[in-house]
Amino acid sequence: MSRSLAFVLNVPETPQDPEDSQEPSPYDESEVHDSFHQLIQEQSRWVAEEGLELQQRVLGAGALGASGSDRQALLGPEGAPVYSTATLRILASMPSRTIGRSRGAIISQYYSRTVRLRRRAGWPQLRDVGRSARPSLRLYDLELDPVVLEEEEKRGLLVKELQGLTVAQRDHMLRGMPLSLAEKRCLREESRPPRGKRRVRGRHGLLSCCSRLRDSCILASHNLGLALLSGLQALMPWHYALKRIGGQFGSSVLSYFLFLKTLLAFNTLLLLPLLAFIVAVQAAFPPAPSGSTPAFRGLELLTGGGCFTHTVMYYGYYSNVTLNQPCASPLDGGQCTPAAGGLPYNMPLAYLFTVGVAFFITCITLVYSMSRSFGESYRVGSTSGVHAVTVFCSWDYKVTQKWASRLQHDNIRTQLKELLAEGQLWQRPRRACGRLQQGAVLGLVWLLCLGTTLVCALAVYTFSELVIQQSRVSAERDWALLALPLVVCLLNLGAPYLFRVLAVLERHDSPVLEVYVAICRNLILKVVILGILCYHWLGRRVGTLKDQCWEDFVGQELYRLMVMDFIFTLLDTLLGELVWRLISEKRSQRKGKPEFDIAGNVLELIYGQTLTWLGVLFSPLLPAMQIIKLLFLFYVKKTSLMANCQAPRRPWKASHMSTVFISLLCFPSFLGAAVFLCYAIWQVKPSSICGPFRTLDTMYEAGKVWVRQLEEAGPGVSWLPWIHRYLVESAFPIYLASALLLAVIYLNIQVVKGQRKVICLLKEQLSNEGEDKIFLINKLQRIYERKERSRCVGYLGEEENLSLLRKEKKEMKELCAGGKVELGVSHALSLLSATPVFLFLNIYLFYLFFGCVGS
């Protein structure tokens, strides 16, 4: 190693240092030129030697080739023109073809990657060590001449490069190499830096000590991470259940269960702060019991009323007093600032802040997961490539069952046939009459669907009015309370079936469109019904429940809806799918089970989650109920799926759909719930006999009162009122934030636009290069033919070879660059989906404005 160091010191540094980019400068070009020259010389010598015995055969074909060569040149891209052996040999040794095959090419490819990595990571002491292995430009372009350098030599270079990396980087590099494990172990063993020598070399003693310390730190953290990961894996619930589902039904059905798991995580995230800062504290300091609690009768499980009313379940139970404990009391870290040592636990404030913070955390997580999912599933510039993607990516390696794989064979076959038929369909336009007819049917079906939605909405509205009148006349009984949720659930259950029947009438061309249309209709129905219910609670009920705790009532109402929804889902799953299977089995003799309706089921989940988010303020334990419900649902759905259903026959883009699902969860569901809660907090007067805000005009007043108290308390925390006055109450910072966000979004859009343009240009360039390549290959072929005829080696062939290989090299670079740009764009695009935050902010602003005006 020291020897090579001494050697390298003589190498002039100037051509290397200024260029940090990966494109070779003109200087490099000449180097490359030389290397090619050498390569081509060797190549042609080799061909001349090896090709002797082949010449007889080729000569035989030459008679044919002479007439065929012109045809080949014209034949161009389509078809597979027949080239002579010599040409084929050259083609086979082109870098683009060797990477996928030979070990040497892989090694040299990863060698150049390592070099690039090391150049980028510029720790000074590493650079000093690395100079010994610093590549000359000739080596840098090593990937281009796999024939010249022996594999061993390349290996040596790779090992040297690997030595220059840190331990973690080296392991990372090795892990990603497509080599066999034995090979990797060898490389690792060899590239272990000779520590003793380095230490002797003296002046970097301290530095190398540091780097070793850092190395061992990295190693330790790496090991810790691995241990944690494996621990997590052991804890991962449902691993085998999910594996079985994936093995039998493929990724599409699996996406439903994964979505369910995601919802479970969201609810846990929501529940934990509520449990810690509200429920546990209140349970530790229970208020004085108000009267006798009614006995448990069983019906309360459905209605959520009765003996549940005065428990931590509901808003009304929480006290509006300051729990007079010093800061040392448990679980109040959130509100205990060090400046005010003995600050007591202010229950209303805790209630408001905890709900707000929990919602905010959910919002951030939701937006983050949405943006990630967007980044994964949408790539800029990815045009159609259905056939290739279908063939290359559609086999699901998770499938283990034999019958499942047979099903997959069938699905892929139908999908391919449909694709081919579709291609033919596009070619012949449909008749105007048929199009008109289809348009009419489409309009009619949409009209019917919207009409149904309207009728459902009217039914819910009139029924809710009826319930209010009934409750005025007579005291409410438990059974009467269940009527409204029952009606809502019945409509929610029945209407989608009607939509499905109607959807049979309109025959959509693409199955994806069919799914989106179904989702759209169901979504409209659910949004409208929930909107009317919200109006019913906040607009009408608040007025009629003057002497009662309306928050409790709303909480109970949501609880009832949720329980009913659960029961109906169970019934639908157990009876609906079972009956459906029995009917379909009886009617058609061949074995036909109903398909698992992924979209419908996911919408059910989203609906249930919306109910939970709506009710969090009024019933802090509602997420816990939702968690229990989801757990049950998982097992029920799984059992029913195994027994009654089969995987959907239609092609299903799982990742696109999960992106759509998570966006739906974010946009109408979460945002709607947030608007509802904001309205309740800023605008509605809380009931005066119960709950933490019973003396205030609005819930938001609790914050204001607290700030006022702080102002009076003294100058110690004067920054808090200041923040409140200038940042929360004045609208300016929100305008500023909105403007900033808008600017960022605008910039991102522009960046995406620019990158799209670059991608287009690169594509055009690539296709030009491809044409050039064909042209050159044909030229080459003709030259070989001429050569065979004259049996002498001409210099012209070399020139052609040279330019051919240069083209090839350029093309490789372009392809790499294209890939990189595409990746970058997807990242940029993912930022765009920060829009919901922006919307959220605007809504916040809107209500703040209202609040200011109101007060």
Added chain:
Amino acid sequence: MGGSGSRLSKELLVEYQDLTFLTKQEILLAHRWFCELLPQEHRSVEESLQARVSLEQILSLPELKRLIALHRAAVKIAMQSAWPSACNTANPFKERICRVFSTSPTRDSLSFEDFLDLLSVFSDTATPDIKSHYAFRIFDFDDDGTLNREDLSQLVNCLTGEGEDTRLSASEMKQLIDNILEESDIDRDGTINLSEFQHVISRSPDFASSFKIVL
């Protein structure tokens, strides 16, 4: 578990962990399965690392599974749910997979390290890059470094099922392959090379989730 008794040494385990995308548990599990395939007397660690399991042996695993299940209930649970599907009869690419990952000269048997390689590439955490590289090699039936028309037609046959009645007709096949080449052969040389293949794969986010074998 009692069956294999022997365990891998700590250094080896750490090395495997560093060089593959697998966790410690997964490596140990894989070792246990591998040992199940060996005859009883060759199950020591050294021998298990040297031994090779032939393709037929791996392919015959479902029967083996049943046999073991009769003997030991404890193993049964692990085996039934866990033997990777790459070597299961359900996968049409099983022979290709075993060929690509094999390091023996005749390419018909897997050593334990080959087996770990296989599991590592098909694991959750493997990079898309390495996944697509191996996918390319699996699809490259004649091992010539590019996907030509014969490779593609063999691939399509694997996907649709090999039987006479399940195959696509010749004209359909030709049209399909023309379309595929049209879409993905960027340089128009009649074959798909690795970079072109990776370019196609990068457009399909589903690939990474389907090119996976759950342990």
